[in-house]
Amino acid sequence: MTHSDSIPSPSDGDPRGHSIELGRDRPIRLDCGASLESVTVAYQTYGALNAERSNAILICHALTGDQNVASPHPITGKPGWWNDLVGPGRVFDTDRFFLICSNVLGGCMGTTGPRDVNPATGEPWGLGFPVITIGDMVRVQARLLDALGIDQLFAVVGGSMGGMQVLEWCASFPERVFSAIPIATAPRHSAQNIAFNEVGRQAIVSDPDWCGGDYIRQGRTPKRGLAVARMAAHITYLSEPALHRKFGRNLQERDALSYGFEADFQVESYLRHQASTFVERFDANSYLYITRAVDYFDLAARHGGVLANAFQGIRTRFCVVSFSSDWLYPTRESRAIVHALNAVAANVSFVEVQSDKGHDAFLLDEPEFHATLTGFLNGAAQRRGLPPGRK
Amino acid sequence: MTHSDSIPSPSDGDPRGHSIELGRDRPIRLDCGASLESVTVAYQTYGALNAERSNAILICHALTGDQNVASPHPITGKPGWWNDLVGPGRVFDTDRFFLICSNVLGGCMGTTGPRDVNPATGEPWGLGFPVITIGDMVRVQARLLDALGIDQLFAVVGGSMGGMQVLEWCASFPERVFSAIPIATAPRHSAQNIAFNEVGRQAIVSDPDWCGGDYIRQGRTPKRGLAVARMAAHITYLSEPALHRKFGRNLQERDALSYGFEADFQVESYLRHQASTFVERFDANSYLYITRAVDYFDLAARHGGVLANAFQGIRTRFCVVSFSSDWLYPTRESRAIVHALNAVAANVSFVEVQSDKGHDAFLLDEPEFHATLTGFLNGAAQRRGLPPGRK
Numbered sequence: 001m002t003h004s005d006s007i008p009s010p011s012d013g014d015p016r017g018h019s020i021e022l023g024r025d026r027p028i029r030l031d032c033g034a035s036l037e038s039v040t041v042a043y044q045t046y047g048a049l050n051a052e053r054s055n056a057i058l059i060c061h062a063l064t065g066d067q068n069v070a071s072p073h074p075i076t077g078k079p080g081w082w083n084d085l086v087g088p089g090r091v092f093d094t095d096r097f098f099l100i101c102s103n104v105l106g107g108c109m110g111t112t113g114p115r116d117v118n119p120a121t122g123e124p125w126g127l128g129f130p131v132i133t134i135g136d137m138v139r140v141q142a143r144l145l146d147a148l149g150i151d152q153l154f155a156v157v158g159g160s161m162g163g164m165q166v167l168e169w170c171a172s173f174p175e176r177v178f179s180a181i182p183i184a185t186a187p188r189h190s191a192q193n194i195a196f197n198e199v200g201r202q203a204i205v206s207d208p209d210w211c212g213g214d215y216i217r218q219g220r221t222p223k224r225g226l227a228v229a230r231m232a233a234h235i236t237y238l239s240e241p242a243l244h245r246k247f248g249r250n251l252q253e254r255d256a257l258s259y260g261f262e263a264d265f266q267v268e269s270y271l272r273h274q275a276s277t278f279v280e281r282f283d284a285n286s287y288l289y290i291t292r293a294v295d296y297f298d299l300a301a302r303h304g305g306v307l308a309n310a311f312q313g314i315r316t317r318f319c320v321v322s323f324s325s326d327w328l329y330p331t332r333e334s335r336a337i338v339h340a341l342n343a344v345a346a347n348v349s350f351v352e353v354q355s356d357k358g359h360d361a362f363l364l365d366e367p368e369f370h371a372t373l374t375g376f377l378n379g380a381a382q383r384r385g386l387p388p389g390r391k
Numbered sequence: 392m393t394h395s396d397s398i399p400s401p402s403d404g405d406p407r408g409h410s411i412e413l414g415r416d417r418p419i420r421l422d423c424g425a426s427l428e429s430v431t432v433a434y435q436t437y438g439a440l441n442a443e444r445s446n447a448i449l450i451c452h453a454l455t456g457d458q459n460v461a462s463p464h465p466i467t468g469k470p471g472w473w474n475d476l477v478g479p480g481r482v483f484d485t486d487r488f489f490l491i492c493s494n495v496l497g498g499c500m501g502t503t504g505p506r507d508v509n510p511a512t513g514e515p516w517g518l519g520f521p522v523i524t525i526g527d528m529v530r531v532q533a534r535l536l537d538a539l540g541i542d543q544l545f546a547v548v549g550g551s552m553g554g555m556q557v558l559e560w561c562a563s564f565p566e567r568v569f570s571a572i573p574i575a576t577a578p579r580h581s582a583q584n585i586a587f588n589e590v591g592r593q594a595i596v597s598d599p600d601w602c603g604g605d606y607i608r609q610g611r612t613p614k615r616g617l618a619v620a621r622m623a624a625h626i627t628y629l630s631e632p633a634l635h636r637k638f639g640r641n642l643q644e645r646d647a648l649s650y651g652f653e654a655d656f657q658v659e660s661y662l663r664h665q666a667s668t669f670v671e672r673f674d675a676n677s678y679l680y681i682t683r684a685v686d687y688f689d690l691a692a693r694h695g696g697v698l699a700n701a702f703q704g705i706r707t708r709f710c711v712v713s714f715s716s717d718w719l720y721p722t723r724e725s726r727a728i729v730h731a732l733n734a735v736a737a738n739v740s741f742v743e744v745q746s747d748k749g750h751d752a753f754l755l756d757e758p759e760f761h762a763t764l765t766g767f768l769n770g771a772a773q774r775r776g777l778p779p780g781r782k
Binding site: 203246288 | 423655662
């Protein structure tokens with residue numbers, strides 16, 4: 001269903017999701033200087049908005065995630081990426097909270113991105129799509145909340161790139177965020193992480209099927225380049241101990257080395273499989289735009305080089321979470337966030353969850369992590385005057 | 392110049408290097424079961440072999456290194472990769488030692504590899520070249536030493552894949568190695584490192600110019616795939632702190648973000664430059680074969696799963712070196728080597744050099760590392776009855 005800047009009646013995890021068109025009345029200004037006059041935002045909701053409109057939680061997805069937090073993925077059919085955390089009595093208790101997750105600007109799951117048609121030309125945007133930022137993603141989310149009639153979020157939560165959006169929300173719209181949970185994230189993208197993203201982008205643009213970004217019009221798909229990009233990135237989501245425990249040097253369906261270039265080792269087979277499913281569901285140009293947005297993220301740079309300045313006077317309650325084996329967004333990045341928040345006397349709790357699962361731990365079954373979220377949400381709900389959850 | 396299993400007269404860093412043909416009289420058996428009846432080995436020497444033939448040091452090069460340890464690279468013109476360590480009075484003192492370094496089997500700098508012509512077909516080997524192992528590389532080196540009339544090496548030394556060759560030498564030919572210096576290496580390739588190698592291989596084979604490995608005959612070169620492989624690998628040679636110190640989020644020849652996909656950041660520009668120079672000097676199929684050899688390396692697996700068994704009764708003197716910020720071959724891998732050597736009461740010293748330069752530290756100006764090498768070589772030379780170096 002499609003709305004036009006009107007308030008939809010939330011339905012619970014509608015498999016088709018919701019869709020809304022924004023910007024017609026007031027174009028959306030982007031950091032690059034361009035404006036978008038029509039942005040479609042695809043989103044999912046779970047639970048119900050209370051009468052006071054005070055129980056909304058915005059969930060921000062990661063680089064290659066999407067709005068299907070707890071709904072089957074429309075292409076792969078797999079359960080939502082936080083499926084186990086959403087439902088009655090769960091971490092994000094749908095009996096208490098109204099959950100919203102929208103596909104980010106530049107994405108490829110229904111929100112306007114480079115795959116969509118540029119109204120000015122009638123052709124797919126391709127590389128004509130403006131380069132976007134985390135700030136642009138968040139401004140579009142804020143417009144969505146305007147349309148939904150939600151002035152203040154009870155919480156905004158997200159991991160990885162989702163955590164960057166959480167930080168951006170707090171810096172740009174502090175009065176609209178009662179509590180914030182940035183998970184496994186960083187206040188700026190490191191040189192090493194820019195380098196890994198650049199490898200992925202070069203893999204894509206090196207694929208002749210990328211066609212200078214014009215592959216849709218030319219009826220081609222740069223699957224090979226996107227697959228290599230995914231493989232390289234996927235390694236950074238795991239940890240050496242997790243890979244060792246899961247695969248070690250085990251051979252894949254064979255008793256001895258093949259002395260060839262087939263996937264002898266399970267870890268090779270696993271990576272190839274991850275890549276082949278990914279390219280079915282993701283758009284190569286979206287990958288370029290979204291990795292660029294992440295590279296550009298540097299909250300301190302916009303505040304005189306001092307991260308704390310981004311949070312001056314903030315009254316939001318923070319819960320910062322990192323994972324001990326995450327080497328993509330290591331704990332020291334979360335500590336930098338905490339230090340900045342402490343410098344402005346913000347209300348902040350910080351947990352480094354012990355886990356050997358690497359960056360992806362925020363998507364996995366990690367009881368300590370889930371207990372941390374539940375505890376923080378309960379405390380914040382009490383402060384906000386929301387009714388308690390089940391015993 | 393080319394010899395045929397005859398002893399050449401060593402000349403010092405001849406810019407053309409030396410070349411010898413091996414295997415004609417006695418084919419070289421490979422681990423995969425195949426045999427090579429003619430293998431050309433390209434090598435460099437520095438210094439002079441003494442009358443007792445007791446002062447030879449074999450230097451084993453890393454994945455994409457070559458025999459030009461201290462000679463200008465014939466394609467790039469850059470100084471040798473250990474140029475500063477070789478010469479009169481230097482770490483590898485050419486007044487005292489006779490240094491040898493040969494291009495590995497499967498390489499592309501003069502030693503037989505997939506780029507060369509298969510005598511049976513008259514066409515380039517391509518993927519018809521047998522899959523090789525670190526053991527195969529070392530057996531070819533042993534044949535070279537036979538041809539040079541060197542029964543026992545004073546030392547065998549190498550970093551990274553070179554260090555694997557050092558370990559293989561000690562396991563296969565312990566009586567031929569008086570002392571051994573494995574640097575920044577591991578007794579087996581980890582799952583994470585196999586994964587990184589697989590990304591590189593997939594980048595290459597995904598390049599349409601790879602032509603199923605037959606690109607030479609088809610007059611093409613898979614430069615784009617090889618470039619992506621190099622970029623991904625290059626990140627693993629550095630460290631996050633070194634990248635941060637060197638590049639941080641500095642922009643490349645611009646004052647502000649471009650909001651485009653050019654190399655905005657210095658680290659992107661650096662990676663692209665590294666890749667573009669690499670593809671001029673390296674062969675894509677060699678990259679496939681040599682990374683495979685590294686993945687296959689697992690010294691314990693060939694000795695009943697017990698690494699110490701690889702070194703039973705060894706009398707070689709060891710100096711094991713790691714670097715504190717190396718995450719490709721972290722210190723724990725070197726400790727595993729040391730533990731195995733201790734278990735067989737071998738003579739071993741171990742140094743973890745404090746450095747923030749990552750894996751590549753073994754190629755860089757690291758005074759503590761160089762002092763460690765000098766100290767160990769002096770002690771071993773005294774034991775071996777070699778004359779002392781300069782004061």
